[in-house]
Amino acid sequence: MTSLLEIRNLSFAYEGSTSLVFDHLDLTVNEGEFILIKGPSGSGKSTLLRLICRLNQPQGGSILFQGNDITSITPAKLRSFVSYVAQIPQMVDATVEENLLLPFTFAINAAKTRPGTEELREMLSKFYLPDVSLDQSAMKLSIGQKQRLAIMRALLQNPLLLLLDEPTSALDQESAVMVFSIMEKLNTEHRKTLITVTHVDYKPETVRPLTYTLAQRSLHITS
Amino acid sequence: MNSIINISTGQLLLALVFILIAQISSFIYHLGLNRDIAVGTLRTFSQLFLMGYVLTYILKTTNPWLVLSVFMVMVVSAMFIIKGRVKEKQIPYIIPTFxxxxVSYMATALFVSGLVIGITPWWEPRYFIPAGGMVIGNSMSALAVSLERLFKDMRQQKELVEMKLCLGADYREASLDIFKNAVTAGMIPSINAMMGVGPCIYSRYDVRSDSCRN
Structure with missing residues (x-):
């Protein structure tokens, strides 16, 4: 059976730098898995996710998605299957609904079914945002609310793989607990494959993740 | 009143009084512009002086290659002026912009001289060079403003562009708003000039001809 994602011999250095961030890094992700990547700040956790969705280009090695080298897939098509949610959630200056439906304004998602207003309202409740109305400005939400909205927006595209970059680093404890709970539900209820990078001490309650530590330019399985 | 007015060197030098005002202002208010104004004035005088002689020769030429070479020099000069104004070092924009x-200046100058004015041959220097000069001069500032705005907004809104890319946008979709704002910023001076073209022409005409008042 082909893995959903396979990283082989990955090497990467930032532009203008000779020191490698990754050297012969390998990772295999199968459908339905919950991958947790831990490591100190600056170890390259975010960079790894950016490489997977082609926001950065590796110097060596290969990344295969469903058996195909990601360089053979157009970035827009790849990102309609692999959704990346950044550490600091970004919203356009528009309503909550317009932000949630933003992916459907892009050509690559034109054929996908747009969720209706009722569906969006239901999802807002599930994402611990019951008091947020669809026609209010997304810019006025708190950072914790924006983070949940950003994850919800990524999920609406129905991606096969969700990449969450330090999803709780900018949040207070209460919001962080909600986001962790959402992540676990995405895996258990929505059957989504997740790769989450974090430097906080997070122990999932309802899922058993495959935990890796990023150290010495490579990944090491810890559980 | 269509007669040509001859302006003597003394009259021309009288225009320097405005430079003198600028110099005095800079001195009084410590603007630190005295050197730049002096160098700018000297360069303008010497360039126009030299160009006057060169143009006298070029405008009479019957060699199309010489006309096109002058046109090329004008475009290259404009490119260097833009390069001086746009402070972008990382993105290789110079060759695509050039x-x-x-291509666009050539097409516009050809269109104006060959079709709008309808001269034969189309490269007739008395028309082609001024038409090209007007096109290049007017669009040069617009291009510099647009490029400066484009690069600045791209850097400031990097995270927003990346967010759109991650949601499936291609590079055009992800940077569409930034592109629109950059084009608008570049075109505003031209649009403003078009909006005020009536009063401006009237003021020019008012000075030149009494018939305008009838």
Whole structure:
């Protein structure tokens, strides 16, 4: 059976730098898995996710998605299957609904079914945002609310793989607990494959993740 | 009143009084512009002086290659002026911008001289060079403003562009708003000039001809 994602011999250095961030890094992700990547700040956790969705280009090695080298897939098509949610959630200056439906304004998602207003309202409740109305400005939400909205927006595209970059680093404890709970539900209820990078001490309650530590330019399985 | 007015060197030098005002202002308010104004004035005088002689020769030429070479020099000069104004070092924009300028300026100058004015041959220097000069001069500032705005907004809104890319946008979709704002910023001076073209022409005409008042 082909893995959903396979990283082989990955090497990467930032532009203008000779020191490698990754050297012969390998990772295999199968459908339905919950991958947790831990490591100190600056170890390259975010960079790894950016490489997977082609926001950065590796110097060596290969990344295969469903058996195909990601360089053979157009970035827009790849990102309609692999959704990346950044550490600091970004919203356009528009309503909550317009932000949630933003992916459907892009050509690559034109054929996908747009969720209706009722569906969006239901999802807002599930994402611990019951008091947020669809026609209010997304810019006025708190950072914790924006983070949940950003994850919800990524999920609406129905991606096969969700990449969450330090999803709780900018949040207070209460919001962080909600986001962790959402992540676990995405895996258990929505059957989504997740790769989450974090430097906080997070122990999932309802899922058993495959935990890796990023150290010495490579990944090491810890559980 | 269509007669040509001859302006003597003394009269021309009288225009320097405005430079003198600028110099005095800079001195009084410690603007630190005295050197730049002096160098700018000297350069303007010497360039126009030299160009006067060169143009006298070029405007009479019957060699199309010489006309096109002058046109090329004008485009290259415009490119260097833009390069001086746009403070972008990482993105290699110079060659694509130069090619775009060359093709679009050539097409516009050809259209104006060959079709709008309808001269034969189309490269007739008395028309082609001024038409090219007007096109290049007017669009040069617009291009510099647009490029400066484009690069600045791209850097400031990097995270927003990346967010759109991650949601499936291609590079055009992800940077569409930034592109629109950059084009608008570049075009505003031209649009403003078009909006005020009536009063401006009237003021010019008012000075030149009494018939305008009838």
């Amino acid at each position: 090619l775009t300028m060359l």
